[in-house]
Structures are given as structure tokens and as C-alpha cells.
Amino acid sequence: MTPFHLAFPVRDLEETRRFYQDVLGCTIGRSSDTWVDFDLFGHQMSAHLRPQATAAxxxxxxxxxxxxxxxxxxxxxxxxxxxxxxxxxxxxxxxxxxxxxxxxxxxxxxxxxxxxxxxxxxxxxxxxxxxxxxxxxx
The missing domain is CATH 3.10.180.10 (2,3-Dihydroxybiphenyl 1,2-Dioxygenase, domain 1)
Structure with missing residues (x-):
């Protein structure tokens, strides 16, 4: 399997870190003060800070x-x-x-x-x- 990469908007990086790490069990990869990478079952998910992010x-x-x-x-x-x-x-x-x-x-x-x-x-x-x-x- 080849992992995919997805960048997606989030309103707050700290609450996003807690959710993806503590709730979904993702490990955290590289990060900065505007984005963070997660390992979601072998796939690279990049959460990018966008305070105006809205629900689907x-x-x-x-x-x-x-x-x-x-x-x-x-x-x-x-x-x-x-x-x-x-x-x-x-x-x-x-x-x-x-x-x-x-x-x-x-x-x-x-x-x-x-x-x-x-x-x-x-x-x-x-x-x-x-x-x-x-x-x-x-």
C-alpha cells in the first residue's frame, strides 16, 4: 500500500493535536506553529491552521x-x-x-x-x- 497525503484546515492546532493523538491514536510527525503532521493508520495527514475553518x-x-x-x-x-x-x-x-x-x-x-x-x-x-x-x- 502506498500512503496518501491530505492537508486539511483546522481552527486550533492544540485541540487538533489532542484529538488526533489522544482520541484517534495518531502519532505526531513534524510540525510548526501553523501546521502539524499526523500518522493516521499509515497515511500522512497535515493539519493547517485556518481559524475560519467551517464544518462540512x-x-x-x-x-x-x-x-x-x-x-x-x-x-x-x-x-x-x-x-x-x-x-x-x-x-x-x-x-x-x-x-x-x-x-x-x-x-x-x-x-x-x-x-x-x-x-x-x-x-x-x-x-x-x-x-x-x-x-x-x-
Whole structure:
């Protein structure tokens, strides 16, 4: 797998550091007073300070459920996804957009999914599959 890189806006670097490190379990990479890099399941995420950052609108539809656009996240194997979902459910500060659910039940590409917001309002989706071969199944 080749890691991807994503730069995204945040309103406050310290609250962003706490969320990505303490809640999602990311390690912190290089940083400055205007940005910080995180290792999100092997991918390079760069949070850039933009105090005017706003939340994503819920204007997409997937399997009959409204989803925020834009959003980003990671595809995980089901055991990793369950571990993350349990950690998020145990955290009373989790800002849920969609609680854990299964989408496309008994169809090709069946997946578990959840949506949360980070402290700056960025929408994140985490998907869980029984095998990576199902990611692009149709």
C-alpha cells in the first residue's frame, strides 16, 4: 500500500493535536506553529491552521443515509474498525455524525461505517471490511 497525503484546515492546532493523538491514536510527525503532521493508520495527514475553518455540510447520500461532503477517512479491516468504534463510543466527547452501522448488508462491498467530526468540524469516515478485496466490489 502506498500512503496518501491530505492537508486539511483546522481552527486550533492544540485541540487538533489532542484529538488526533489522544482520541484517534495518531502519532505526531513534524510540525510548526501553523501546521502539524499526523500518522493516521499509515497515511500522512497535515493539519493547517485556518481559524475560519467551517464544518462540512450533510449534502451527500449513500445507501439512503445523508453524509457530509467533503469528508475523509481510512478503510480498515473489521477488527481494527471495531476497536476504533469502541474507543470512540467510550469517549463522551465524540462528536458523532453517524454512529457505527453496516451499509450494503449482504451485498458486494458490505461495510461497517461511522462518521465523526474533529474539533474544527472536519468530517471523518472510518470504514471496516472483512477483507480488503471487498473495498471495490460491485
Amino acid at each position: 455540510a450533510r449534502d451527500g447520500q449513500v445507501d439512503g443515509v445523508a453524509v457530509p461532503i467533503p469528508h475523509f477517512g481510512v478503510v480498515l479491516l473489521m477488527d481494527q474498525w471495531r476497536e476504533l468504534a469502541e474507543r470512540l463510543e467510550a469517549n463522551s466527547a465524540t462528536d458523532w455524525l453517524e454512529r457505527p452501522m453496516v451499509r450494503f448488508k449482504d451485498e458486494p462491498g458490505e461495510q461497517a461505517t461511522l462518521f465523526i467530526r474533529d474539533p474544527s468540524g472536519n468530517a471523518l469516515e472510518f470504514k471496516g471490511f472483512r477483507s480488503m478485496e471487498q473495498v471495490f466490489a460491485h
